Amino acid sequence: MKKFDLRQMVEKNQFAVNYRRMWPFIKPFWPMALLSLLICVPVGSLDAVIALFLKPYTDVVVVGKSMESPWYIPLLIVGFTTVQGLLNFGGTYLNTWVGGRLTMGLKARLYEKLVDIEPSYFDTTTSGEVLFRFNSDAELACSGLLGNLKSFLTRICSSLALICVLFYNSWQLSILAIVILVVAVAPLTKVKKLLMTLVTRNNTCMFQLNTTYNETFSGNRTIAAYNLQERQKSRFNSLLNDVFTLTVAMTRRTAWITPFMHFVVSIGLGLAIAMGSWLIVQGTISPGNFVSFITALLMLYTPLKNITNVAVSVQQSFLAIDRVFSILERPKALKEKDETVPLPAIKQGITFEHVSFSYKKGVEVLHDINLDVRVGEMLALVGNSGGGKSTLVSLIPRFYDVTKGHIRVDGTDIREFALNDLRQHIAMVFQDNFLFDGTIRENILLGNPSASDEDVKKALHNACLSEFIDSLEKGVDTYIGERGILLSGGQKQRVAIARAFLKNAPIVILDEATSALDNKSEEIVQRAIDNLMRDKTVFVIAHRLSTVKNANRIAVIHEGRLAELGTHEELMAIPGGQYRTLYNMQFKAPIHHGKTEQKTEEVA
Structure with missing residues (x-):
């Protein structure tokens, strides 16, 4: 019964x-x-x-x-x-x-x-x-x-x-x-x-x-x-x-x-x-x-x-x-440990140890990545579109967790840190930066709500926005609309860079931050980015290889694997190398019928 x-x-x-x-x-x-x-x-x-x-x-x-x-x-x-x-x-x-x-x-x-x-x-x-x-x-x-x-x-x-x-x-x-x-x-x-x-x-x-x-x-x-x-x-x-x-x-x-x-x-x-x-x-x-x-x-x-x-x-x-x-009642996909480790000032750098990642089970998009990025170093990530560059940098602030391997900061796995603590040490500038409905000041202060007017002014100067702000009737208190619709692409990028300046994080990630801009806007934004990267550990994803020639090292990501790693000169010296091929596609001018023809193909 x-x-x-x-x-x-x-x-x-x-x-x-x-x-x-x-x-x-x-x-x-x-x-x-x-x-x-x-x-x-x-x-x-x-x-x-x-x-x-x-x-x-x-x-x-x-x-x-x-x-x-x-x-x-x-x-x-x-x-x-x-x-x-x-x-x-x-x-x-x-x-x-x-x-x-x-x-x-x-x-x-x-x-x-x-x-x-x-x-x-x-x-x-x-x-x-x-x-x-x-x-x-x-x-x-x-x-x-x-x-x-x-x-x-x-x-x-x-x-x-x-x-x-x-x-x-x-x-x-x-x-x-x-x-x-x-x-x-x-x-x-x-x-x-x-x-x-x-x-x-x-x-x-x-x-x-x-x-x-x-x-x-x-x-x-x-x-x-x-x-x-x-x-x-x-x-x-x-x-x-x-x-x-x-x-x-x-x-x-x-x-x-x-x-x-x-x-x-x-x-x-x-x-x-x-x-x-x-x-x-x-x-x-x-x-x-x-x-x-x-x-x-x-x-x-x-x-x-x-x-x-x-x-x-x-x-x-x-x-x-x-x-x-x-x-x-949905469980968190990104779990934090009950007892986390505090993240002090970064002294050594960021290490990728046999990192693999899958969005879907059984389909890896990153395969056994090993990288050691030292403090103060600028690492450029290049490669064909869909190779896994953005996925790799997205693992650093734990937008996703690695499927295999470890990402360590000063020898400590990033999963040991509290998420807020980890992300507070990272500033990101994306290709399409999201601006909230409100004023320029409100959007910049998101990087540091307690920043003073002097801090905001300095961030605007470093982001090459001062001249533009001075031309506005309400200045930094100008309303920019939902998603910053009232600003141009270059202006939105510089507002996002000013926001990153106020955050003053030791790690900066630039995910194709200039790829959607025209040449004039790119030049201004690049100056702002150069200011932002000063004295920081920087990860740069760029499809225009002219912007990464001065990086300390360049990592070529091809089909989810680290294909090549070195300086611009070192990579250009590899016969038939991936980087050399990409570079020649953008800058070499093949001769056709006695005329020089510049290839304009862009590599994402």
């Missing part, structure tokens, strides 16, 4: 599991949450007052034809209804307040998770999915669930009170009514199973819709330049059609429950009237009992006819909670 396990039963109960998950978020204001639910008790229970008072009123006035009726009954009905309305208002207000606070708390926790999540998560996740799962799901999980929970509790309290009125008037009729009630609500237990697959597919479509909105906003110039309006419209309309199809499918799977309940309830009412008439004739109940019973039964059955929509909403809220907590 199978042993009864209460804990297992509770864990399988969907409501109990969701309550346990949500409790930490409700706990700070649980008295208000409890009060909002307790109000449901009188609000629901007062539904029974009208049905209860109809018995004496019917027996005395309608049947007895007597004016000595309880005259106060109409007044009590009005009074109780007024009280019920006021309590309902209070409950709705509290429910909205609690729901809002709960949503705020859940969204805040989700955003904490979002900003702490490892970069690899965003490699395979669209912006639409992020918006939906980290924002919309939180609202659905909290406000929707609480609103529906309030409706359910009110309905339960009302049902219990009305069932009491039923038994007060006739236990025989009550048993019949309850049997019919159980049969009517039985299909609701299948709602989750019916919705699970369709809701998941519908959410996927919503992710794609949100992504399309974001792409239309961010890529508006590309859409205009390439006349992609019709393509975008067609794609969007296709997604809308998918959402419509899934919505209809959800309705098809659940809408039958409502007419089924109508049918069952009508049978219950018919049987109750027939059996009640027989009991009146037999003298078992009075006409007042019958009128009161039928009124209570109608008040009990009527909301049940439309309960399918509420049940569907509750299940959608439960599914949203499942999705929210699948994110919150």
Whole structure:
């Protein structure tokens, strides 16, 4: 015989599991949450007052034809209804307040998770999915669930009170009514199973819709330049059609429950009237009992006819909670040790020991890299596009963790350091630097929020921005728009370099920081970069080999392997070497029909 396990039963109960998950978020204001639910008790229970008072009123006035009726009954009905309305208002207000606070708390926790999540998560996740799962799901999980929970509790309290009125008037009729009630609500237990697959597919479509909105906003110039309006419209309309199809499918799977309940309830009412008439004739109940019973039964059955929509909403809220907590309970891919090692000033350098890395299991993009970069050294990384240069430097701040081997700073594996401590020692300038909505000053201060005005001025000078800033009416407090849209490419790069200056980190990583610029902008930005690299340990990725000739050493990364390592002169001296081939492709001028023709092919 199978042993009864209460804990297992509770864990399988969907409501109990969701309550346990949500409790930490409700706990700070649980008295208000409890009060909002307790109000449901009188609000629901007062539904029974009208049905209860109809018995004496019917027996005395309608049947007895007597004016000595309880005259106060109409007044009590009005009074109780007024009280019920006021309590309902209070409950709705509290429910909205609690729901809002709960949503705020859940969204805040989700955003904490979002900003702490490892970069690899965003490699395979669209912006639409992020918006939906980290924002919309939180609202659905909290406000929707609480609103529906309030409706359910009110309905339960009302049902219990009305069932009491039923038994007060006739236990025989009550048993019949309850049997019919159980049969009517039985299909609701299948709602989750019916919705699970369709809701998941519908959410996927919503992710794609949100992504399309974001792409239309961010890529508006590309859409205009390439006349992609019709393509975008067609794609969007296709997604809308998918959402419509899934919505209809959800309705098809659940809408039958409502007419089924109508049918069952009508049978219950018919049987109750027939059996009640027989009991009146037999003298078992009075006409007042019958009128009161039928009124209570109608008040009990009527909301049940439309309960399918509420049940569907509750299940959608439960599914949203499942999705929210699948994110919150997601283990960190980049784990920190409980006891980390402090990272002091770097004295020796950075060492790569047999480093291999895979984005996907079994597919290595870096193979057995061995490098020793000394403090104050400038190491340039060159090679064909897709060779693994950006991946290699991304391992230093632990955007990803090595699959095999070790990266050490002064002999200590970087996984021994706290992530914040490690990254505080690294400044990065990317090819496409992200600028936040705000002013130039706000974006620069991200490198060091406590920097003084003099520090900002010095950073602007070193980043070759002073002349540009002086030409602006509001200077460093000029608004630059979302993603720095109001600045040119070179200006955005220099703002990012100024930000790196303020950080004043001992390790600088330049990931193709000038590749997207024209020659004039590149010259200015290169001067700013030269200032930034002074007295730092520097990793430079560049596709224009003219910018790396002065590096202390050059590492050639080819198909994920360290193919060559040395100075410019040393590498140029290798016959048929990778670096020499790349260099000749950019700077040698082959002769064709007596004319000199400069090759302009760029190597990423």
